[in-house]
Amino acid sequence: MKTIFLSILALATMALSSCSKTKDPVEPGPTDPLRPGYVSGKVVDAHGNPIAKANIVANNTQFYNSNILGQTDANGNYQLQLSPGSWYVRGSVKVKYENQNYVLDLFTEDDGAFAGTEGAVKNLKLRISGERTGNFGDDGFYGGQIEVFGYLNFFDTDNVELTLEPVGPLVDSNTGQKLTRKVSGMYIEDVPLGKYNVKARYVPENKPLKVRVRNVGTFQNTVTALFEPSYPGATGRYKLNIEVSE
Known part of the structure; x- marks a missing residue:
């Protein structure tokens, strides 16, 4: 009797096993929570x-x-x-x-x-402005850098102040704001990426300066300028070179 009971139990187990299928692993979707690996x-x-x-x-x-x-x-x-x-x-x-x-x-x-x-x-x-994380060499800013050069006998660029007025939306399609920044060591850092009308002023004498994109065209009271790659072929880092003259 015991032998017959064990045989019936074995057959039942085999029947149940044949009805269940092992599912292939499902790849986690992009919106799933944390998954190992x-x-x-x-x-x-x-x-x-x-x-x-x-x-x-x-x-x-x-x-x-x-x-x-x-x-x-x-x-x-x-x-x-x-x-x-x-x-x-x-x-x-x-x-x-x-x-x-x-x-x-x-x-x-x-x-x-x-x-x-x-x-x-x-x-x-x-992000088109603000400080980078600083991790794994990701230093600096998401915004653009402006380098200011003096023309001919004008050297005191650290006392130059630029006024930057956005021309249309910025690169991220947001509305920009008018900025007034003083040069420090020839540079202005972290300007939101976009297109700007640029004016310059010599602070000690409160005197307007002439401006142009460096080595491009003639000096004017205002120049319209666009950030470009920091060097040919560069990605992620953008710069604007401005030249000022009395």
């Missing part, structure tokens, strides 16, 4: 709208030029599968502005290294 997140613009086709890079902190590349989908989401190790995330987006192509670095929230085996959620935002 993956980094995921969302990229948004200055208005909180998702950015599609933003480039995302997971960089390995231990091995040079060891990275994993990806892009955001139509909803601004991304997900990258990682190997064991220490990683951090960077991103960039291409923007068309004033018929020029800009490649803008994205701000990574909660920026820092994480273990690939543990995974992470790293969201990114578009």
Whole structure:
């Protein structure tokens, strides 16, 4: 009797096993919460709208030029599968502005290294001004740099003040504000990226100066200028060279 009971139990177990199927592992979606072995997140613009086709890079902190590349989908989401190790995330987006192509670095929230085996959620935002995170060589500002040069016998550029009035929306489509900045060591840092009408004043004498984009055209009371790559082929860093004359 005992033998018959065990046989029936075995048959029942086999029948139940045949009715259940083992599911293949499901890849986590971009909007899923933290998952070991993956980094995921969302990229948004200055208005909180998702950015599609933003480039995302997971960089390995231990091995040079060891990275994993990806892009955001139509909803601004991304997900990258990682190997064991220490990683951090960077991103960039291409923007068309004033018929020029800009490649803008994205701000990574909660920026820092994480273990690939543990995974992470790293969201990114578009910023055209403000201080960078300072991590992994990401120093400086998201805004543009202005370098001011004196013309002929005018050398006292540290006593020059520029007035910058936006011409239309800025690169991030926000409305800019009129800025008045004094030069320091030939530079003005972190100006929101955009197109500006630029005027100059010599502060000690409260005297207007003539201005132009360096080595371009003639000196005028006002020059309209656009930020350009810091050097040919540069991405993420933009500059404006202004020349002043009495």
